[in-house]
Amino acid sequence: QKEVEQNSGPLSVPEGAIASLNCTYSDRGSQSFFWYRQYSGKSPELIMSIYSNGDKEDGRFTAQLNKASQYVSLLIRDSQPSDSATYLCAVIPNTGFQKLVFGTGTRLLVSP
Amino acid sequence: GAVVSQHPSRVICKSGTSVKIECRSLDFQATTMFWYRQFPKQSLMLMATSNEGSKATYEQGVEKDKFLINHASLTLSTLTVTSAHPEDSSFYICSALGTSGRAAGELFFGEGSRLTVL
Numbered sequence: 001q002k003e004v005e006q007n008s009g010p011l012s013v014p015e016g017a018i019a020s021l022n023c024t025y026s027d028r029g030s031q032s033f034f035w036y037r038q039y040s041g042k043s044p045e046l047i048m049s050i051y052s053n054g055d056k057e058d059g060r061f062t063a064q065l066n067k068a069s070q071y072v073s074l075l076i077r078d079s080q081p082s083d084s085a086t087y088l089c090a091v092i093p094n095t096g097f098q099k100l101v102f103g104t105g106t107r108l109l110v111s112p
Numbered sequence: 113g114a115v116v117s118q119h120p121s122r123v124i125c126k127s128g129t130s131v132k133i134e135c136r137s138l139d140f141q142a143t144t145m146f147w148y149r150q151f152p153k154q155s156l157m158l159m160a161t162s163n164e165g166s167k168a169t170y171e172q173g174v175e176k177d178k179f180l181i182n183h184a185s186l187t188l189s190t191l192t193v194t195s196a197h198p199e200d201s202s203f204y205i206c207s208a209l210g211t212s213g214r215a216a217g218e219l220f221f222g223e224g225s226r227l228t229v230l
Contacts, residue, residue, distance in 0.1 A: 041203075041224075041226070042223070042224065043205050043221045043222060043224040044156070044205075044221055045221070046219075088155065088156070099146070099158060099161065100156075100207075100219070101158070102148075102156045104154065104155040105155055
């Protein structure tokens with residue numbers, strides 16, 4: 001089992017819709033969770049971090065964490081074509097000091 | 113915000129040569145830097161953790177003699193791909209962990225370096 005799993009997609013949504021991206025992780029002791037956005041040929045950029053169960057909202061983005069189910073998600077409201085990118089879920093397992101483990105990423109396509 | 117600079121952003125080299133990639137934290141100190149490799153359509157894979165003033169810690173399956181890491185100062189880590197082969201062609205990305213001021217505890221990514229070995 002991979003440490004961090006994501007559906008590779010692509011996930012296609014129309015402009016203005018809500019995009020829902022999901023991620024599961026294997027290390028039950030993980031405490032830190034991150035969502036990064038990566039455009040083709042570019043380095044990842046941090047969108048959200050979440051550390052406790054529940055929802056965390058920042059503008060159009062909402063991260064949701066459920067440690068019991070080992071599940072973290074990212075909702076993007078009012079999706080824009082500029083949101084089209086690969087979204088990487090990253091986790092710091094209980095074993096590492098700020099050692100991020102990335103999922104394979106989900107490619108999001110927002111059509112005008 | 114804090115900035116991490118990687119150089120070169122793109123490099124093309126012949127098989128058998130060595131290539132050095134630099135990762136600099138421009139406005140903060142970083143005792144720990146991480147080196148990742150990303151193949152096309154794949155995720156970032158951690159290669160090694162670079163610690164200032166000590167030997168790097170390599171992930172399983174990464175050859176330490178092939179990927180030389182030097183972290184000689186609080187703002188600079190270098191990755192040298194020795195005797196590069198076409199299969200080493202990849203996107204190499206560093207990240208730096210801030211240890212002071214506004215950057216303390218935060219992780220910042222460099223822009224990445226695309227290596228093509230002919």
